[in-house]
Amino acid sequence: MKSPLFFLVVFLIFPLTYSNAQLLQEKNNFTRQDTLRGSITPEREWWDLTYYHLDIEVYPEEKSIAGKNTIQYRVLKPYQVLQIDLQKPLQLTKVTQNGKELEIKHDGNAHFVMLKDQQNIGEINSVIAYYQGKPREAIRAPWDGGISWKKDNNNKHFIASSCQGLGASVWWPNKDHMYDEVDSMDISVTIPKGLMNVSNGRLKSVVDNNNETITTNWHVANPINNYGVNINIGDYANFSEVFKGEKGDLDMNYYVLKDNLEKAKEHFKDAPKMMKAFEHWFGPYPFYEDSFKLVEVPYLGMEHQSSVTYGNQYKKGYLGKDLSGTGEGLKFDFIIIHEAGHEWFANNITNVDIADMWIHESFTNYSENLFLDYYYGKESSAKYVIGTRNGIRNDRPIIGQYNVNHEGSGDMYNKGGNMLHTLRQLIEDDEKWRQILRGLNKTFYHQTVTTEQVENYLSEQSGIDLTAFFNQYLRDTRIPTLEYKIENKQLKYRWTNIVDGFDMPIQVLIANKTQWIFPNNTWKTLSIKSDTIKIDEDFYVKSIKL
Incomplete structure (x- = not known):
């Protein structure tokens, strides 16, 4: 999540006009590393992720991490080279399979592992990747990504990961491409006593290591995208409630700094309100098995799956500001609503290529509008989404360059939301529109998708040929x-x-x-x-x- 306000500020400081020549220059500036990061390489395509066990120790005083990731996979076709991604300055120190240490050929942030055992179609195999070092420190999370090493007001460590766009390999070794989500995952994090780590899924155990550390063990039962995986370490207090949802009881857990506990109990009332509105519009919350958590962090927030992070300072709007300039945006906490909306669009439905990030951000921007619609009516919601047009730049297309880990314009937020609001008018029947949104989440449940799949679905379900409509708003910068x-x-x-x-x-x-x-x-x-x-x-x- 890079907020629309961030993109607007960047635009005001560095106004851009993209000619064809500039776009061509940008395209030609992509490097081999961009291709290794952003494409489905031969060393990726032959194996399908089935399971991770990330087992690490975090050293707050040294700002370092050490540990290993067990990477389990199904062989789709015979091949003997496997690509693992890990970004400098972290070091991939060793990779083993069946107890044998394997040769690694390093190429920047891509590491090619030479497998010794024959890889036979249909087999479930695994490698263990060991690593260590000081990961990139996030200076202005979540936009620059990495690990935030902060202290709370009581001088206790307050640490969190964020890596959208930059990639999860900035802090742990994995298959760092959006197309292949791991089916399930365990996350074991060893930290100093007196702190708590909150990650994705459900907490299975907290183990006292009989020294100065504890290990928290979390299990993720559902498929999860790489950048959705997170660690959040702090002096947390926890409270919870049960939401009576479409699929039964959903436990909603909240982890906040202890000093903010009473404040959070009042302010986080937006969370069950969000869940009620979004289950109405989008269908059941996609991760009942993994619960829903809202976790306080030392940066603005991010859509980490079943572990949504929060840093909006307990204010309505976006840090107390209304992004629409209409007053409607102060009726809810922007981070709670927007980041939780990503549970449906980003975490349930995930883009195959980051060039199609609009699938995440346009629908989630639009979810803010639908939250208002549910509680305050169509006039309020329309006023809000129309007001956000002030942040649209029309600088370059919403869809980015494929196969090089390249996002399109930040207009994927406000312009994308207004595009979907426009589409709702074309469909006319609000109940039909609601069923289309719910159908999207049912049809593409826990899947990675392309723009074409989403476009075709919307055309088929609406009964309207939307080819030119999407070409206009996603692939062109002109306003009709x-x-x-x-x-x-x-x-x-x-x-x-x-x-x-x-x-x-x-x-x-x-x-x-x-x-x-x-x-x-x-x-x-x-x-x-x-x-x-x-x-x-x-x-x-x-x-x-x-």
């Missing part, structure tokens, strides 16, 4: 512009600034009556009984009266 003129009670209108085939209908108000018009790139004429029209603001378009 309705040009019109009124002469002698004749309305003439057409679309400009559009991709080929864009012919989106739009609602207008004529003589106090709402009606649809059907523009394309050629002039159309309609007899009207008024000298003025008003374009429905729920559509993300511009209009020009000639």
Whole structure:
């Protein structure tokens, strides 16, 4: 999660205009490391992740980590080289299989393990990757990623990981590509006594090591994406409640710094409200087996699966600010609502390639709108999402470059949310729209998906060919512009600034009556009984009266 406010601030400081030449230059600046990180290499494609056991010790005073990750996999086709990713300055010190130490060929952050045993189709095999060192320190988490080594107000260690975009290999060795989610995972973290580590899934045990350390053991029963895995270490207090959800009882656990316990008990009431609204719109919470947790951290927050992190200072809005500028954004805690919305879009439905990150961020941006809709009505929600248009830059396409770990424009947030709000108008039937959103989460339950899969699903379920619609909003930077003129009670209108085939209908108000018009790139004429029209603001378009 890189917030829309962050992208807006960057834009104001460094305004960008992307010509074709600049986009080409950006494309040509990709390196071999970008390709090794962002593509499904031959050394990745032959094996399918089935299980991880990450077993590490964290040394807060030294700001270092040491340990191992057991990587279990199913052989899809014979191959003898396996790629493991781990970013410098961490060191992959050893990899073994069946007790045999294996040769490793290091290539930057990609490490190619030469397997000795024959890899036969269908077999379940494993390697153990040992590593150590001082991981990259996050300076301004979550945007730059790494480990945040902080202290709380009582001078106790307050530590957390965040790695969206940068990759989980910034702090642990793994198959660091979005396309292959591990089926289940154990996370064992050894830390100094007096602290607690909170990770994903359910806490299975806390072991006293009879020295100055304890080990927390967490189990994740569901598939999980790499950047969703986290550690959160602090002097935590815990409280919980049971949410009566669509799939039964869901335990919701909250871990906060002890000094903030009473404050959190009041402020975190937004969490069950979120769960009720999002189960209504998106279907059952996707990880009942792993519970839901909200965990306080020393940075703003992130959508770590079943272990959503929180650092919004117990304020409404985004650090007390309304991103929409309308007042509607102060009706909820932005981090609780936005980051938890990612449980459905990012954690349940995950993009195959980071270029399609809009699948995570556009739908989750839009979830803020739907939260307001559920509790405050359509007028409130529309006002909010329309207000966020002030943060749209239209600097470059929302979809990034494929196979090089490249995100598209930050417009995937506000523009993406407004795109989906526009699509809701085209579908018209709100219950049909709700069922489409629920169907997305059911159809692609615990799957990694491409933009094309999502586009095709929405076209099929809506009964509308949305090809040009998505080309316009995801792959082009221009805002569709309705040009019109009124002469002698004749309305003439057409679309400009559009991709080929864009012919989106739009609602207008004529003589106090709402009606649809059907523009394309050629002039159309309609007899009207008024000298003025008003374009429905729920559509993300511009209009020009000639």
